[in-house]
Amino acid sequence: MTVNGLPAAGTPPLVTQDSSSLLARYYHLVAEAASRYEPSATGGDFEPSMRLPELDAKLAEFLSPATAGLHDLGEYRGLPLRLLDLRQNPHTQTTKTFASLIIVARAVRYIQETGRPLVLFSPSSGNKAVALRDAVARALTSGLVQQEQLRVVTLTPAQTTGKLRRSVLSEDPELRALNPVFVLNDAPPEAVKQVGQEFKRLHADSGNDQFQLWHSLRLENYRAADIVRACFDYEFGQAGHTDVRTVHAHAVSSAFGLLGYASGIEMLKERGHQVADPSFLLVQHLATCDMVLHTLNGSFDRGNVPEYVKLPDGAWVQDASAHFPQRTWSPWETLEHTFYTHEPPTAPEMSGLISANGGKGVVVSLLECMERYAECRELLQKSSVTLPEDPRRLTEWSLVMAVTGVLNAIDRGLLPDADGVTIHASGTYGMDDYAPLPNEWINYVDNAGHILDTVLNKAGS
Structure with missing residues (x-):
């Protein structure tokens, strides 16, 4: 229960120890979630x-690489954008x-x-x-x-x-x-x-x-760890602002991270914290757009992918759905090989959360990401993330996919009730970042x- 908006006396403390590692900081809650x-x-x-x-x-010390950061990216078409940087371990x-x-x-x-x-x-x-x-x-x-x-x-x-x-x-x-x-x-x-x-x-x-x-x-091996996203967002971000509707955007294959965030929100509620129910924006690519299809139609039927027409310049186009790329180099494109899961078993739960709390799904193409690459790079310069100047040196496209998906969704009016967007930076690296x-x-x-x-x-x- 809560008293005047604060956790009641006797509620276990949220923070286990003052640490920059989210896993150490919220260790007792992670252990409870795991159990x-x-x-x-x-x-x-x-x-x-x-x-x-x-x-x-x-x-x-073992858990010390599990750090995160929150960065304001400014506004896009009047909507505040924020980055939750979860990819700070330089070894991954x-x-x-x-x-x-x-x-x-x-x-x-x-x-x-x-x-x-x-x-x-x-x-x-x-x-x-x-x-x-x-x-x-x-x-x-x-x-x-x-x-x-x-x-x-x-x-x-x-x-x-x-x-x-x-x-x-x-x-x-x-x-x-x-x-x-x-x-x-x-x-x-x-x-x-x-x-x-x-x-x-x-x-x-x-x-x-x-x-x-x-x-x-x-x-569940992943869900327990990912509850710390919600804890960190509650302590330092927007999750505690119940009067603000924040959309959480993530490039996903099976959406483990967002399900972990949702589980963390539920655990915070159980402990007496007042938290906002999050909306979600799922970002995928054409090769495996199954979660977006399920969110929109309740099934994985690829017959629901809009029909593309090939132009003389080689690009494929469609204007039947705002949830799919308007332009792509291939209707079957694999933009990022890390997203390969067909018919993920997590889709019904994720679709249920979106149905209950709001949200959307959007599919992006490499052509769209390339067209917006300079724009993504400019936005992310306000954070700790640096994209290579030459996109050909980028070897992990998750974050660029997520940012492009957010910008496209805003442009196409897919987030009409949002007060802001938190982009989960789940991964990005280039050829110069590792051996x-x-x-x-x-x-x-x-x-x-x-x-x-x-x-x-x-x-x-």
Whole structure:
């Protein structure tokens, strides 16, 4: 309950410790959120408990990269724009840092309690793989676990090989062998999920008991960490202004981040805080616009994508829907390879939130992003984010997609009831921001059996 708009006496404090790390700052709330998503004992697949380690100085240092920033970008057509920068960890430059640190913290507790080695396995479009590898490297360098106790194995599609980075895990030959990076040859990006499931099955059938394998794909592994977005927005941003309708914009594949934000808002309400119900703007690309389709039509039927007509100059155009690109170089375009999920199971929940609290979906094209690139760059100069002057050097387009989607939505009158827009900066980086993983340190594979052979060979060496 609340008294005069403030939490009642006895309400647990929001802030666990005064820290720039959001995970350490709101640690008790993150731990409480995690406890609500304990995996089912009848699920069949191994997953460690959602319980987190006790927060001490060593763990707080481990969590230190999970910082964020809020920046006013000025107004566009009279609507205030704000940036929630969640990609401040220089070793990942994406919001995947938050969930990856919590996943690894859970793995650390499991290892400490059982003494059993654990191998994290993650199929990924690229960013999650980079973030998990960074989190495991931090756990090793901070002394939370030893290199034989915690390992990470990742599988990414060939289309996103350029996103893979050098790190502590790649520089040392022993760590490189213990923590292999696999790339799937000659397959669509989403195939990494199917091959990942097959690898998990093959491992179970192998009878190997040298380590526990954790296939960390469950949504709740991410939702618990992403509640800190709402806590930070409440403490420093707009979430506490119940008289203001703020739209939260995000370039999404499955919208894990926005669902985490929504869960955080509900937890704040439970604790007696007065918070605003957020509206959402989902931004996607044409190759996988499934969440926008579901929001608009209640289904994933691609028959609801407007029909495009090709012009003599090669561009495709349509004017039937304000929610889709007016101009594109291809009606089937893959703008950013990190967004590859078809028919995400999170769509009904996200569509329900938008139906209840307001919001929209908008699809953007590379042509639109290029046409607005200078405008995006100018807006973001008011924040901590720097885009390369030459867009050809940009290798992660999530944030440019989000900003372009917001500007297009405002231009097309899709946000008539908004008092402002908070853009979630979930990821952006260019060629000059990191050292790519050398090709000779990548394991190219065609099937799950190749992955199992490599992982078990190292485990037995």
